[in-house]
Amino acid sequence: MQTLVLIKPDAVRRSLVGEIVRRFENRGLRIAAMKLVRFDADLSRRHYKDHVDKDFYPPLEKFIASGPSLAMVLEGDNVIQVVRQMMGATNHLEAAPGTIRADLALSTRENLVHGSDSPESAEREIPLFFGKDEIL
Ligand code: IDP
Ligand code: MG
Secondary structure, eight states: OOOEEEEEEEEHTOOOOOHOOOOOOOOEEEEEEEEEEEHHHHHHHHHHHTTSHHHHTHHHHHHHHHOOOOOOOOOOSSHHHHHHHHHHHTTOOOOOTTTTHHHHHOOOOOOOOOEOHHHHHHHHHHHHOOOOGGGO
16 A cells, blocks of 8 residues: 655755654655655645635745755555555644654644645545656
8 A cells, every 4th residue: 555745845845854754664664656846826826726715825825835845656465555654643732742744744734744634635646746667
């Protein structure tokens, strides 16, 4: 099983890439693909297609395009659920202690990480960032 993980521009700016990748590696997940990506408005609208009509979307698009993100495909048993659990709730105040967002974030928008929320989302999101030949 595979999932798409993004380490968002706030995390890259704050030099938290290593800290966040370390958590996933230590958990036992395998990195199947990894690269820096720069969102533009088109990629943002495609990636966040379920959110484009929401109030928080315009500032979200500005944020996600504000600098490079690290995109990864992670692999492992139940990886979608495992990554979502390790990320914590969207709102850092509701994220359980020990999760990435609870430990490292102070903002609901700038919340460091993205992880696909279902197998259908993973199947849709991975090809937005990686060709088949880039997933090893
Ligand atoms: P998720 O990343 O935990 O799956 P989603 O509901 O899919 O959360 O929202 C996508 C992203 O949009 C969030 O990670 C966060 O960056 C941003 N976002 C979601 N809800 C809010 C909000 O209420 N205020 C500001 N930003 C939000
Ligand atoms: Mg989501």
